[in-house]
Amino acid sequence: MAIVHRLLRSAAAAFSPAAAAARRGLSALAAEQTLERNVQWVFLGCPGVGKGTYASRLSQLVGVPHIATGDLVREELASSGPLSQQLAEIVNQGKLVSDEIIMDLLSKRLERGETKGESGFILDGFPRTVGQAEILEGVTEIDLVVNLKLREDVLLEKCLGRRTCSQCGGNFNIASINVDEGNGKPGMYMPPLLPPANCMSKLIIRADDTEEVVKKRLDIYNELSRPVEEFYRKRGKLLEFDLPGGIPESWPKLLQALNIEDHEDKQCAVA
Numbered sequence: 001m002a003i004v005h006r007l008l009r010s011a012a013a014a015f016s017p018a019a020a021a022a023r024r025g026l027s028a029l030a031a032e033q034t035l036e037r038n039v040q041w042v043f044l045g046c047p048g049v050g051k052g053t054y055a056s057r058l059s060q061l062v063g064v065p066h067i068a069t070g071d072l073v074r075e076e077l078a079s080s081g082p083l084s085q086q087l088a089e090i091v092n093q094g095k096l097v098s099d100e101i102i103m104d105l106l107s108k109r110l111e112r113g114e115t116k117g118e119s120g121f122i123l124d125g126f127p128r129t130v131g132q133a134e135i136l137e138g139v140t141e142i143d144l145v146v147n148l149k150l151r152e153d154v155l156l157e158k159c160l161g162r163r164t165c166s167q168c169g170g171n172f173n174i175a176s177i178n179v180d181e182g183n184g185k186p187g188m189y190m191p192p193l194l195p196p197a198n199c200m201s202k203l204i205i206r207a208d209d210t211e212e213v214v215k216k217r218l219d220i221y222n223e224l225s226r227p228v229e230e231f232y233r234k235r236g237k238l239l240e241f242d243l244p245g246g247i248p249e250s251w252p253k254l255l256q257a258l259n260i261e262d263h264e265d266k267q268c269a270v271a
């Protein structure tokens with residue numbers, strides 16, 4: 001991890017073609033830390049698919065940090081630091097932040113984690129372009145990439161239903177999705193994930209979760225992030241996962257696909 005954040009930082013500072021060759025040379029150094037370490041996974045998927053929800057649950061189960069670059073961007077935005085105005089304009093238009101800024105935020109986050117003894121990670125929202133995937137590949141080994149998939153009309157509804165508690169930071173979703181396919185095809189039911197009563201009056205909506213901006217983010221995903229799926233598919237690292245429904249239905253199936261047992265879930269079920 002120490003190596004990963006240092007290398008990401010040097011990647012952030014070195015965006016010239018001449019630096020590309022040097023970056024490739026760094027991979028040998030990074031390989032040292034793949035011998036004995038925690039998992040290094042990536043979650044891909046369109047806005048609203050549930051990357052944050054599933055990556056966060058898995059990170060608790062596997063014992064590695066869940067690092068969402070969207071959260072890092074929002075923290076920076078809220079900090080009213082020198083970048084916040086610039087970031088607000090980009091994010092609220094649904095556009096991508098520059099690689100340089102993202103690398104800088106990510107390497108700082110990894111560095112903070114390292115001082116707390118963290119190792120391994122589940123990345124959510126990074127890499128989002130083939131360029132970012134190449135940089136990541138140049139600095140460390142990714143073991144597995146989970147590609148979460150859901151139909152586009154449902155994604156929009158899910159984004160519009162997202163709510164966050166401004167006090168506890170909990171993420172909820174008020175959308176109740178019930179797609180009836182007809183023609184004998186299986187429908188899809190995703191119950192809302194409602195907040196507890198004490199969060200109800202403190203719910204906020206992300207500024208970029210408006211219909212116009214979500215549509216723009218979906219377009220950008222299709223243009224710039226979809227090729228990242230192919231990048232990892234070619235390397236045999238992509239696990240495709242079609243979400244069958246809401247969390248109660250999808251979570252056990254995702255664990256099954258990942259070959260992971262959730263003992264706590266079983267204990268809860270028994271209790």
Ligand SMILES: Nc1ncnc2c1ncn2[C@@H]1O[C@H](COP(=O)(O)OP(=O)(O)O)[C@@H](O)[C@H]1O
Nearest residue numbers: 047048069070073091095096097102125126128
């Ligand atoms: N890896 C990244 N590269 C560029 N911009 C990013 C990246 N991660 C997050 N962002 C910025 O932060 C915003 C919110 O990210 P995120 O919470 O991951 O959104 P989404 O719900 O669209 O997956 C993005 O629309 C983008 O502006």
